[in-house]
Amino acid sequence: MEAVIGLLLMLLGVSHGVETYCDGRINGAQCYGALGGTVVLRLMDSASEIARYVWSNKTRMIQHRKKNTIVHNLIETRSSFTPIDGTFRINNLSMTDGGEYTLKSFDSFGRSSEPQTLQLTFQAPVSSVLLVSECLSQGEMRVSCSSEGGDSPQYSWTLDGHTLTDAQLLSGNKDSNNITLRQDVSGQLVCSVSNNVSRVSKEETVSTCGFxxxxxxxxxxxxxxxxxxxxxxxxxxxxxxxxxTDHTLLILGLRAAVVILIFSGIAVYFACKKKKTDKTAEGSAVPEEMDYENSVVMVEMRSSASEL
Structure with missing residues (x-):
């Protein structure tokens, strides 16, 4: 019989090895499990302080414990209870394990505490994730993230380890499975798909589309x-x-003109200075020549006067 049930669970797409945890101490807690997997339910702080309790669903009693002794456990072959922290572990979950559970506790005088309930719901885990990207006409990149299996999948994106921002998106929502990246966005893109019983990620290196x-x-x-x-x-x-741009070219042209004017001014300055120096030299030479001629004339005049 168990072999038949196991085969049916495989045909239903169950996932062995998926383990979930739920704090059932909160009245009305919503807990999740995967068919074929394991769920750990914390029912109380510690069983040592409770004289007797009964844990059951709507149709049957699951476990009855009295004075540290388990009187009844309907699923003993695939469950275990840890008194020190009050956790009840159910392995190889089947469809009959789902539904609402009620815990009734009694003290040593037989007085009952307020009943405590929880709801156990099954979800199919995400099995795999596929990323597909394509470049659009204006250089944008459309990326689609799809998953196999998984009830109520939720999507999230990261780029280079950081949550994708609206500024990096041209369209789409970072919580959806289809997004469009802006033309300048590149890096390690990761799409994560999760639900209450599983989480699977897919990574892809994206680069700009050459625009x-x-x-x-x-x-x-x-x-x-x-x-x-x-x-x-x-x-x-x-x-x-x-x-x-034309503005950039204009600025560069003005800078070049300024440089040319500076060098032209320097050249003109030195040319003028050289010309002035040459004129000064010519002016100094002429008087000396005239003084020499006047001296000769004076000598000749003196010689003639002596002869007379």
Whole structure:
């Protein structure tokens, strides 16, 4: 019989080895388990302080314990109880284990405490995750995350270990399974799919789609858009992502003109200085020549006067 049940659980897609925990001390607690897996339910702080208790679901008594002795345990072959912390462990969960449970405790005088309930619900665990990415016409990247199995899957994304932000998304929600990344987003992208009984992640390295952003004025037209770098014929003088604009060229031209004017001024200054020096030298030489001629004339005049 157990072999038949095990086969049926396999056909239903159960996951052996999946273990969940639930604090059943909170009245009305919602607990989850996976078919074929294990659930650990904490029913009380410690059984040593309770004289007697009965734990049952709507149709049958599961366990009855009195004075530190287990009087009855319906699922003894696949369960265990730890009195010191009041946890009840159920292995190889089956459909009959689901539903509402009630714990009734009694003190040494037979007085009953307020009944405590919990609800055990089954979920199929996520088995695998697939990531598919594609580049769109303007360089955006659409990424789809899909999972196999799993009831009520929830999605989350991280990029390089950090939660994906709205600023990195062109469209979509970071809690959905389909997103569109902006043109400049790249790195290690991880999609995680989880529910109350499982969590599975898939990682993929994403890079830009080869687009660059152009922002320039060409032939009097302002161009501001993303273009495929390999086929780009717009603003071809650009470098990086912003490119050379007419404003940039004007600034560079003015700087070059200033440099030329400075060097021209220096050249003119030295030329004027050299010309002034040459004139000064010529002026100094002429008087000396005149003084020599005057001396000769005076000597000749004196000689003639002596002869007379």
């Amino acid at each position: 660059i952003f152009i922002d320039c004025i060409s032939n009097g037209t302002h161009i501001s858009q993303w273009v495929l770098e390999a086929n780009n014929t717009l603003c071809i003088e650009q470098t990086g992502v912003s490119g050379w």
